[in-house]
Amino acid sequence: MQNYLLHVIKTKVTTLKGFLTLITVLIAFVLPIFVKDPYIIHILILGYIFGGLAASYDILSGYAGVLSFGPSAFFGLGAYTSALLSIYFNVSPYVSIFLGALLASVFGLIAALPCLRLKLFAYTAIATWGLAEILRVIFAQWVEVTRGYLGLWGIPAFPSFNFFGVTISFEAGSVSYYYFCLLLLLTNLAAMYRIVNSTIGLKFIAIRDDDLAAMSIGINVNRTKYLAFFIHGLTSGILGAFFAHYMRILTPDVFSITVSTQIFAYELIGGAGTLIGPVLAGIFIILISEGLRIVGIVRLILIGFLIIVVIMVSPRGLVGIYEKLKKSFK
């Protein structure tokens, strides 16, 4: 064990990438000690959720090359499933978030079905967007259960528990939500990082770059696409479920195209197919846009300009800019 740790420190932490990652994670962990304002903590939690969603979306579109326009479908489905289970069947939120994620990933397999034969990105975009839109209408019209646009409220919060004698409670505005969210995000990211750096990740990249060539070397393209949708559904669904128990109120707007375009924008601004770029872009853009809240609507115009400028300057998003900078310093 000790040898293994030493080995990890020697090989991973000493590289620039590993060092930066470690520093960032450490900063994220100690941040609540210095920042006491619950509002900023709230914004950070939202940033983590959407950053995680953007990374999860990156698996599907950046790595597997299936341009989906319905990441909100998985997010919303996870949220609603977990919320409804815990309201109507008294399932503990700790269990129901996993059930929500599971249902979202199963829905991912269904969503993959029309996308298998579609080659042009615009078509997969519409098919997945359509699925998200269908879910939105269903959850909006299923008024007896979901209360439609009035909003599903009274979603139970996570129950408090004892952790080695320390009671961890999840009251509104408590810092335990922050750590829960951070742990969820980090686990998600670690899992996704392992996946994209394994043979599965190589398969994703292969079918993205040339599916015919991938097929010819024996990669089952359909099964790989199913897998990408499954992973995307699982990781987005669990973040959605956490979102439901955190906000404790849901409206069918979680399925709306604006949520999808947000996730999509973070992914592309951060740099598609880099995993870390989308997370950072999500967190920073949410922070910046909250910071600019004083200027009102103008902030959205500024973000629009930011998107266009990033596209024009660097095709690979913020990660592309980082790579350029690194090259120029060498």
Next chain:
Amino acid sequence: MSQQLLSYLLYGIMLGGCFGLISVGLSILYGIMGVVNFAHGEFFMLGAYITYFSLTLLGLNSVFSLFLTGCLMFIFGIVVDRLLFHPIRKISFEYLHDSSIMLTLGLSMILQNAALLSWGPQYRSAELVPGTTTFFSVSVENSRLFAFIVSVALGIGFWTFVNKTKVGTAIRAITQNREGAELMGINTERIFTLIVGISSALTGIAGGILLPIFMAYPTVGLRPIDIGFAVVILGGLGSIGGAIVGGFIIGIISAFTSALLGPAYETLLSFATIILVLLVRPWGLFGKEWRK
């Protein structure tokens, strides 16, 4: 009962004509440049606002205000192309194809919020042609009839332009093979700019004629873009005929669902139709079939 069905059908056909007009601009932009325009709804919104203001502030009659809308939106399209698409085309044509969604999404954010900032969130509506007409004992609002007639006229006009004129031949040539067209001495840059202008003008006019039904407010574009993409994918991207036929199909479906099930199910049914069609024909009804 049959009378009611007839009225739904009539409404569907008239709505379908307008949907076709909304979609033609989207389809041609994809067919020529490979740009998937997510700011399409905002073109529609701008058109609706321009028509509204020229009807109320300038006091023009409906035909003239639509004409003005068309002209201004044409200029707007040219500006968008010069400022946005042209620099990206200079980097690389393939890159335009890949980044178009993001680029137009940014544009759509800017336009939507600029409209909110300058005109506020109110819903604005104006009558283009008041009154109703009766067909086969089914009464139809004149504004819908007018919208349908304008759409059909513009559709026929655009079809003639593409198929019968020299510039239209150039457009078709570029759709088939851009590099080949360039080698034949076609100034592709000029055609691209022209097409963005035409697309913007057609969409703007669509916004104008649908002003009594859709009204004008900053986020009005969300619905036509829904419809536009549904129609275009159903008909096949890049196919003008497909966009028009798809428009009628989606129009009739939404008229019937909103009458029989309620307007909330309109999008559900149209999207379900598209997904079913894509399962059977992944290239849409009239799109170019691909076999790798």
